[in-house]
Amino acid sequence: MAPRHAPTARHRRLAAEMRRMREQAGISVQQAASLLGADRTMISNIEAARTGLSEERVQQLAGLYRCPDAALVDALASLTGPRRPSHWWDEYRGKIPEGHLEVSEVEYHATRIRTAQTVHLPGLLQTEDHARAIFELTVPKLSRLEIELRVAHRLGRQSVLNGDAPTPYVGIIHEAALRMEFGGRDVARAQLDYLADASERSNVTLLVIPFSAGDFHGAGQSILYAEGAVPQLDTVQLDTAMGAHFVDAPTPLANYRSLLDLMERSALSPDESRKSIRSIASEL
Incomplete structure (x- = not known):
């Protein structure tokens, strides 16, 4: 060995x-x-x-x-194998933070992905212009090359939702995130149109928590829950000021599953969520 x-x-x-x-x-x-x-x-x-x-x-x-x-x-x-098998994100190794690459790896191997966002839109469903506007706000400020590398990597991550065997995806989004105009009105409108169209894919379910829902479990949290081949191999990724943080202990995993279930109950149905997204886009 x-x-x-x-x-x-x-x-x-x-x-x-x-x-x-x-x-x-x-x-x-x-x-x-x-x-x-x-x-x-x-x-x-x-x-x-x-x-x-x-x-x-x-x-x-x-x-x-x-x-x-x-x-x-x-x-x-099944987790055994080559020390460093070749994957698309390897081209970014040493160019962007390692945590970004680990998110790619977790998503790539997930059997299902659930996310919850209350301020930002899910990275797997961001347009190029929206992602660029987000990275331009990074502190300390990134160079133009660093921004473009991170944008390209974020777009590369989205491959898990496409192809012949796309990963099932459930995204919970609070209305506040839908109304954030990152990049200006035109970019925001295009982003919302893209979200609404994406919600019509057979593997994508988007659930909007409207302002009218009032308070709700998980408010303010940003969660990516990647399911493994068995529940014990699930992984949670949280965004922090210091980068990506991963959780895999049994009790926290169970708590995050329960939290996401509760957040889903506060959300509109998939059809009503799509209507809400299109309605907000029409206001821009």
Whole structure:
């Protein structure tokens, strides 16, 4: 097993889940090493994503930890693979923050994506001009090259919603986000028209929370929830002032699922949401 000098987000997640599996079994690092007939350093390296894992090793460790969830074990085994497989976002490596690339990786492998936005529109549904207007407001100010790289990357992320097998997507958007005129009225109108058209795709559901809903759960939050092959491998990504923050512990994941469910209940139906988007666009 060769060391991984630059593990992907998936390999870091695999390492974290193997540690979680061991801890849930009540087995120490030393005990795990003894069961495996190896040095404890090997277990530490596996759980820190410094050492790669094969499907066979995942199955072996799961057996030693007596994990009863076959579906989880199979899903974890599927996370193994090349240290750095080639993907479209690799061309941006070293050019934009690493967190942006990890968002791409999480979205790419998701089986379904749910987002909630109360001020900004979902990145996966932003037009080029809208995205550029957003990045032009970054503090500290980005250079023109940095802005264009981030815009191109954001547009590249949208490939998961297109193609022969597009990812199912549910976007919850508060009316406040729809009324923000980033880039001016013309850009805002074009963005809203694009959103309304996108909502007619078979894999895209947009749900608008109107001002008339009053207060609601999750107000002010920006959430991206990417579902994995099994619920234990779901991932939440939150936007912070310091960049992307990822959440994968079971209890927070359950809480975010509940929160998104509650936000959906505050929203209009898909048809009424589409009408609302088009109505706001017509006012511009």
